[in-house]
Amino acid sequence: MSLSDQDALRLRAAAAACVDTFDARFEILRDAGAGGMGRVYEAVDRDTDRRVAIKVVDKVADHARFVAEAEILERLDHEAIVAYVRHGATAAGDPYLVMDWLVGDTLAARLAAHGPLGVAEAVELGERLASALAHAHAAGVVHRDLKPSNVLLVDGAVARATLIDFGVAKTARDLTHTGQLVGTPGYMAPEQVRGERDLDGRVDLFALGCVLYEALSGRAPFDGAEVMEILARLLLEDPRPIADLVPGVPARLAALVGALLAKDAAHRVADAPATRDELAAIRAALAAGDDQALAGRGPHVPVPSAPLHELAPTVDERAGRARRRRTGLVVGAAAVVAVAIAVVVMISVLAGSNGERAPGHPTGADNACTKDVGTGCAARCAAGDAEACFRDGYNAYYGREGRPVDLVAGIAQLARGCELGHGPACLTVGIGLLRAAENGHRPPQEALPLAEKLLAHGCEIGYAQACRRLGIELLAGGKLPAAPDRGLDFLGKACAKDDSAGCIRLRDESRLDRGGASPAARERAAAVWGDACRRLPRLNCRR
Numbered sequence: 001m002s003l004s005d006q007d008a009l010r011l012r013a014a015a016a017a018c019v020d021t022f023d024a025r026f027e028i029l030r031d032a033g034a035g036g037m038g039r040v041y042e043a044v045d046r047d048t049d050r051r052v053a054i055k056v057v058d059k060v061a062d063h064a065r066f067v068a069e070a071e072i073l074e075r076l077d078h079e080a081i082v083a084y085v086r087h088g089a090t091a092a093g094d095p096y097l098v099m100d101w102l103v104g105d106t107l108a109a110r111l112a113a114h115g116p117l118g119v120a121e122a123v124e125l126g127e128r129l130a131s132a133l134a135h136a137h138a139a140g141v142v143h144r145d146l147k148p149s150n151v152l153l154v155d156g157a158v159a160r161a162t163l164i165d166f167g168v169a170k171t172a173r174d175l176t177h178t179g180q181l182v183g184t185p186g187y188m189a190p191e192q193v194r195g196e197r198d199l200d201g202r203v204d205l206f207a208l209g210c211v212l213y214e215a216l217s218g219r220a221p222f223d224g225a226e227v228m229e230i231l232a233r234l235l236l237e238d239p240r241p242i243a244d245l246v247p248g249v250p251a252r253l254a255a256l257v258g259a260l261l262a263k264d265a266a267h268r269v270a271d272a273p274a275t276r277d278e279l280a281a282i283r284a285a286l287a288a289g290d291d292q293a294l295a296g297r298g299p300h301v302p303v304p305s306a307p308l309h310e311l312a313p314t315v316d317e318r319a320g321r322a323r324r325r326r327t328g329l330v331v332g333a334a335a336v337v338a339v340a341i342a343v344v345v346m347i348s349v350l351a352g353s354n355g356e357r358a359p360g361h362p363t364g365a366d367n368a369c370t371k372d373v374g375t376g377c378a379a380r381c382a383a384g385d386a387e388a389c390f391r392d393g394y395n396a397y398y399g400r401e402g403r404p405v406d407l408v409a410g411i412a413q414l415a416r417g418c419e420l421g422h423g424p425a426c427l428t429v430g431i432g433l434l435r436a437a438e439n440g441h442r443p444p445q446e447a448l449p450l451a452e453k454l455l456a457h458g459c460e461i462g463y464a465q466a467c468r469r470l471g472i473e474l475l476a477g478g479k480l481p482a483a484p485d486r487g488l489d490f491l492g493k494a495c496a497k498d499d500s501a502g503c504i505r506l507r508d509e510s511r512l513d514r515g516g517a518s519p520a521a522r523e524r525a526a527a528v529w530g531d532a533c534r535r536l537p538r539l540n541c542r543r
Contacts, residue, residue: 107151107211119248150163216249251294396413488525
């Protein structure tokens with residue numbers, strides 16, 4: 001394969017920088033492509049004659065985050081964790097990180113191509129990952145983003161599974177001071193989703209439970225069509241027991257997976273070493289064909305005092321904790337939509353490689369509107385193009401596509417898009433007006449009724465998320481004046497549009513009756529929930 005002139009220039013520049021910086025220790029072989037924060041080169045370490053990967057950050061990347069990843073890897077030395085070689089800065093001042101060059105497929109790719117692992121392979125995988133976590137936790141490091149795409153099967157071998165990408169890892173000391181919401185929906189522990197402080201290694205154990213579940217069954221324990229639905233399931237629903245999905249899974253392994261997925265961290269396995277030891281005992285029992293040892297649960301696995309869903313903090317308890325924290329953002333099950341929005345925003349900023357978008361991010365083919373956001377979108381919006389109004393308003397409100405943040409202009413354009421029948425515009429502007437009222441940008445008496453009107457319009461034109469958001473806001477504790485009957489009815493409309501998160505919220509609100517809804521409204525909610533249970537198998541309505 002011949003290199004283009006541009007490729008050749010890039011390689012010569014990179015090689016020159018490496019020679020200046022590393023004293024010619026590393027011989028660059030090829031440009032391996034762009035990474036999440038810069039470029040990756042395959043090279044040879046002349047000191048050891050082994051292949052290495054050199055990640056060089058570009059000038060616009062988050063240098064502090066990259067250096068933190070390098071410093072964390074430097075303190076780790078385990079066969080199941082990508083090996084650190086060196087880090088520093090190039091002659092041009094760009095940070096670099098040198099690691100072992102690993103060849104293989106991620107666990108995600110393996111599962112997608114070949115389906116679930118066998119029981120023995122899954123146990124071997126889990127034991128190796130638990131061993132890696134035990135080492136990291138002993139060094140004071142919490143990974144925070146364990147998932148199948150961050151597990152590399154070197155040369156395709158489960159026995160050589162390696163944990164990669166410590167880009168959002170933190171030391172235990174740092175975790176107690178952040179309160180940041182970081183991770184991947186579907187693998188984050190509930191306490192991560194709620195943005196709680198004082199997180200510890202048990203968030204990684206929850207993620208390990210998710211990985212084991214997916215490795216055994218071929219499906220994630222908390223799946224869904226959108227981020228909000230995934231988070232609603234994670235916070236409020238227990239996954240279907242692994243033994244129901246995979247006949248032949250030993251009871252002891254099923255008990256371990258269930259304990260790792262406990263929503264309350266106190267009811268998970270105590271730590272990574274205990275998890276590793278339990279998996280080692282299961283592996284030995286499998287090899288020996290010891291059915292007695294594989295029955296029941298092992299000594300390291302806690303016995304739940306109630307079904308898993310009853311061990312999780314209740315909706316009211318979570319809402320109470322959020323109010324006491326006074327963060328201004330209601331988290332947990334009391335506001336699944338708000339949590340999802342926070343997750344998407346934080347992930348897009350802090351873990352951009354996950355590819356998540358902020359709520360309602362404009363999508364579609366590039367066109368004159370997006371190329372010229374200053375005039376193109378505005379002109380098309382004025383001509384009645386609802387999508388253009390959404391794009392223009394979204395970019396102004398969030399300061400995207402080179403636009404400065406302009407809340408007033410953003411809200412005005414989004415409202416125009418909503419009036420023209422654009423559902424995501426209705427949701428985005430409704431949320432924007434609620435926040436504006438909260439933050440004092442517009443008088444509440446003007447902002448709140450308009451927010452309600454626009455969300456209602458979004459619901460009427462068929463956008464389920466607008467129905468759900470309005471329903472939540474009309475229930476007790478929302479920003480709008482409480483109207484519990486209407487709140488349940490709007491949640492019912494969301495559920496009737498196959499919105500799983502709306503169905504789950506409808507079920508919980510109607511059962512708890514915290515807002516004083518009338519018997520008739522609760523009866524309507526029960527009917528909608530029952531119909532959804534028959535229509536949507538993913539709701540898992542067995543209990």
